[in-house]
Amino acid sequence: MVLAACAPPxxxxxxxxxxxxxxxxxxxxxxxSPTTPLAVSSMPFHSGEVGLGYASVTLxxxxxLAPYSWSLALGALPPGLSLGGGGVVSGSxxxxxxxxxxxxxxxxxxxxxxxxxxxxxYSALTMTEPCVxxxxxxxxxxxxxxxxxxxxxxxxxxxxxxxxxIPKGMSWKGLALSGGFxxxxxxxxxxxxxxxxxxxxxxxxxxxxxxxxxxKGRTSGTCSNNQVQxxxxxxxxTYSGGSPTVVPKLVITGYxxxxxxxxxxxxxxxxxxxxxxxxxxxxxxxxASSTACVTDYTGYMTFVLRDPSTCATTLSSNTGQMLVxxxxxx
Numbered sequence: 001m002v003l004a005a006c007a008p009p010x011x012x013x014x015x016x017x018x019x020x021x022x023x024x025x026x027x028x029x030x031x032x033s034p035t036t037p038l039a040v041s042s043m044p045f046h047s048g049e050v051g052l053g054y055a056s057v058t059l060x061x062x063x064x065l066a067p068y069s070w071s072l073a074l075g076a077l078p079p080g081l082s083l084g085g086g087g088v089v090s091g092s093x094x095x096x097x098x099x100x101x102x103x104x105x106x107x108x109x110x111x112x113x114x115x116x117x118x119x120x121x122y123s124a125l126t127m128t129e130p131c132v133x134x135x136x137x138x139x140x141x142x143x144x145x146x147x148x149x150x151x152x153x154x155x156x157x158x159x160x161x162x163x164x165x166i167p168k169g170m171s172w173k174g175l176a177l178s179g180g181f182x183x184x185x186x187x188x189x190x191x192x193x194x195x196x197x198x199x200x201x202x203x204x205x206x207x208x209x210x211x212x213x214x215x216k217g218r219t220s221g222t223c224s225n226n227q228v229q230x231x232x233x234x235x236x237x238t239y240s241g242g243s244p245t246v247v248p249k250l251v252i253t254g255y256x257x258x259x260x261x262x263x264x265x266x267x268x269x270x271x272x273x274x275x276x277x278x279x280x281x282x283x284x285x286x287x288a289s290s291t292a293c294v295t296d297y298t299g300y301m302t303f304v305l306r307d308p309s310t311c312a313t314t315l316s317s318n319t320g321q322m323l324v325x326x327x328x329x330x
């Protein structure tokens with residue numbers, strides 16, 4: 001009889017552990033929280049000027065939770081400017097004045113911050129240029145050197161010669177020349193720029209005349225009558241040059257004795273009786289007369305022509321000399 005070998009008893013295997021699985025959570029992820037409170041950090045507004053482009057500015061905020069949204073909270077921006085939701089202020093200013101306002105910034109977490117500011121809008125830079133067509137002035141004139149004014153905008157102003165030339169012998173500052181004008185024609189253009197960058201050009205031209213010139217009288221410069229009563233005489237002189245628009249003025253500058261062969265006579269102390277001087281069309285008519293029975297006026301009278309214009313030449317004409325001989329006794 002064959003005995004069967006005894007088989008070793010079987011050991012039971014442990015149960016298999018299933019793989020772990022990720023189960024979706026039913027709770028939402030927490031939202032990020034602001035690390036610092038929302039605040040307005042910058043409002044770089046600047047002054048503006050009518051007629052000058054306004055450089056756009058971007059408002060700034062810190063803290064809170066971006067993105068930010070901007071709006072106007074109170075007051076009003078200068079007419080022509082607008083505030084976008086992204087914080088950009090742009091546009092063109094067109095009305096001068098001072099404008100105060102408040103802005104508001106909101107973040108995505110519901111935070112709000114405000115800030116206040118103001119903008120000054122200046123009137124447009126303006127100027128005058130009285131000599132833009134032509135200023136007629138006399139040679140040597142120094143009181144008529146101003147050729148323009150500037151105002152408004154925002155000072156201080158800067159000046160630069162951009163055309164023409166400063167007349168020879170004169171000096172320039174701003175919108176004025178100093179020193180005497182030289183005879184001839186000249187032109188000058190000066191650019192004026194204000195602090196905000198606005199600029200205007202002031203143009204000027206000048207026509208500068210010289211003094212009048214006396215020419216010899218047709219009767220050799222003599223006013224004489226010692227033959228008949230009433231005593232009277234008339235003589236004429238001519239002149240050229242001087243102001244093209246204003247008649248010159250005759251000015252007596254002195255008296256000298258008359259010295260015929262019989263000896264010198266004492267010089268007169270004033271103009272002859274009934275003295276008149278009329279100037280018209282380049283002709284000077286000189287007259288003297290007296291109804292007195294006894295007239296004894298003899299001597300040389302010297303005179304010049306002077307310019308009575310507002311912007312007169314500082315030079316007189318050459319000197320004229322006229323013999324006056326009025327003698328009569330009833």
